[in-house]
Amino acid sequence: MADTVFDPRCLRLLTLLKQQEAARAEELVTRCINERSPEWVYLSLLLPAVFLTGEMFVAGDMDQPQMTHNIGEIRRLMALAQAALPRRPRLNRRIFASFMPGDIQSIGFVAISHWLDRDGxxxxxxxxxxxxPELVQQILNSNAHAIALSCSLPRHVVSARRIIRALKxxxxxxxIWLGGLPINVVPGLFERTGADHTARDIAGFTRELATRFHYETATPAWCKSFGET
Incomplete structure (x- = not known):
């Protein structure tokens, strides 16, 4: 993402979060919802802020407490944008979306679930x-039309493989789509899990669903995987 050009308001939001200016950050988001659109805020302001926060942490430009603070505040702001998103007519399609048991709750995964809800x-x-065992049973009982699973931690790839095998x-x-950080960075790992598709790329994932189930969606092509941060 080093060659990606971010909207300056995204960088401004990160500065406000770093300075713990929660009220001013909320004011910025609210203003952008009104001046642009909640879709723009979600996709061009908040999701980029999530990924930049993760990359800054990995690069050593942000410590753990600051990253935790940023992610918590961005999740709060996401709720504002999600509440304003115009919901399209229901597709009468269900998607079962889950982390692995014991995995961390990924904000990227939560975000894409919000967007799928917006799509219907x-x-x-x-x-x-x-x-x-209970997760497998819940998936089987859900009568879902698609399944999206996420591994945020490498040690949970084995769990994903067991769950997918039990379902099959x-x-x-x-x-079944499978995404997450270890799936993205380890060559050949996805194939060994038994999943049908990789969810390495949010844009590709949503386009695949839209093509398969015949509806329109819009997700920026730069989006990385859900389950990544």
């Missing part, structure tokens, strides 16, 4: 995530 999906997202052994034919 009924999103089933268990929280807290139950243990493997039970005769499930619903397409």
């Amino acid at each position: 999906w009924d999103v089933i997202q268990p929280w807290p995530v139950p243990k493997e 052994d039970a005769g499930l034919t619903t397409p």
Whole structure:
């Protein structure tokens, strides 16, 4: 993302968060909702702020307490934007979206679930995530039209593989997408999990769903994976 040009208001938001100016950050977001659109705020202001926060932490430009503060504040601001998003007519399609048991709750994954809801999906997202056998049963009972799973931690890839195998052994034919940081960075790892599709790229993921289920969506091409931060 080093070659990506971000809107200066995104960088301004990060500065306000770093200075713990919560009221001014909320004022900026509210103003952009009114002047631009809640879709623009969600996709061009808040999601980029999430990814920049993660990259700054990885690069050592942000410590753990600051990253935790930023993510918490961005989640709060996301709620403002989500509440203002115009919801499209329901597609009468369900998607089961879950982390692995014991995994961290990824803000990127929450964000894409919000966007799918905006597109008309009924999103089933268990929280807290139950243990493997119960999660498998919940997925089987959901009658979902698509399944999206996320691994934020490398040690939970084994859990994802067990869950996917259990679903397939039970005769499930619903397409399963798998994303998350370890899936993105380790070559060949996705293929070994047994998932049907990789969810490495948000834009590709939403386009695939839109093509498969015949509706329109719009997600910026620069978006990285859900489950990444």
